[in-house]
Amino acid sequence: MTQLQNEVLSEYVKMLGNPPLRVISENTGINMSRIFRLYNGSEMSLKEYQVFKNEMMRIKEISSLDDLIERCLYKLSKDKLSKIVVDLERSLVVSSVVGG
Amino acid sequence: MNRSLTLFERAILESLVRSDKTLDQLSIDIDLDVSVVERILNLMLELNFISDLGGVFGIRGDNFDEIRKVSGKAQVIQEFSDLLTGAVVSHFDSFGNDDVQRLSVKKVSMTSGEIRIYNAFLTRLEEFIDGVEKRNNRNSKVADQQLVFFGNSNYSSLIKGSLSI
Numbered sequence: 001m002t003q004l005q006n007e008v009l010s011e012y013v014k015m016l017g018n019p020p021l022r023v024i025s026e027n028t029g030i031n032m033s034r035i036f037r038l039y040n041g042s043e044m045s046l047k048e049y050q051v052f053k054n055e056m057m058r059i060k061e062i063s064s065l066d067d068l069i070e071r072c073l074y075k076l077s078k079d080k081l082s083k084i085v086v087d088l089e090r091s092l093v094v095s096s097v098v099g100g
Numbered sequence: 101m102n103r104s105l106t107l108f109e110r111a112i113l114e115s116l117v118r119s120d121k122t123l124d125q126l127s128i129d130i131d132l133d134v135s136v137v138e139r140i141l142n143l144m145l146e147l148n149f150i151s152d153l154g155g156v157f158g159i160r161g162d163n164f165d166e167i168r169k170v171s172g173k174a175q176v177i178q179e180f181s182d183l184l185t186g187a188v189v190s191h192f193d194s195f196g197n198d199d200v201q202r203l204s205v206k207k208v209s210m211t212s213g214e215i216r217i218y219n220a221f222l223t224r225l226e227e228f229i230d231g232v233e234k235r236n237n238r239n240s241k242v243a244d245q246q247l248v249f250f251g252n253s254n255y256s257s258l259i260k261g262s263l264s265i
Binding site for chain 2: 080086089090093094096099
């Protein structure tokens with residue numbers, strides 16, 4: 001677990017550009033003192049490992065979505081972009097109704 | 101409001117156009133869980149489309165202009181797309197169930213004679229549907245209505261339309 005743990009922790013920090021412990025704690029939901037101990041060699045539980053992996057997956061999805069949005073803004077017409085905005089707004093409405 | 105209404109918001113309006121209703125009555129009429137209907141109603145109250153008079157919901161008579169805005173051409177196109185998309189998804193989801201919903205799309209080349217025959221069938225179908233609509237039983241639930249799609253499109257114009265960016 002230790003090598004995997006080190007890989008995950010350093011990759012996570014790299015992805016977020018050296019965030020403060022407070023931010024890591026907020027993002028992962030893991031107590032700040034526990035985060036401190038993990039970064040200082042305390043062994044990670046499987047559950048904590050999964051939390052970090054999921055969080056990294058989420059960041060990757062957001063960043064690929066960011067790239068896609070940027071390309072759309074550059075390439076697509078105003079009309080097409082308005083339609084995308086409407087679609088996204090409607091998706092948020094659906095999400096607020098079903099609690100997603 | 102920039103966005104067009106979702107199908108469930110339209111269903112609520114459709115139900116309230118028929119008569120004012122309580123939360124439970126709306127839940128039965130549009131066949132959605134009470135908690136979901138409650139959240140939809142909150143959204144519509146925020147939009148000032150409906151009023152809540154002691155637990156009885158109705159369309160706000162002083163806000164027809166706003167309601168008319170969400171019934172413009174772009175919004176009608178959006179609603180049409182929502183219905184078609186919903187029907188396609190529902191059709192494929194219902195495969196293997198007894199309650200298969202029929203939806204059929206065929207790509208065919210027709211001669212002018214065949215187009216005439218097709219148009220005649222279409223006219224008869226439209227007359228039948230219009231007749232059903234006129235006899236429409238307003239006591240039936242909004243959710244129990246059948247969505248009937250018919251018509252045709254020129255493949256070339258759809259291909260060209262798909263190139264719009």
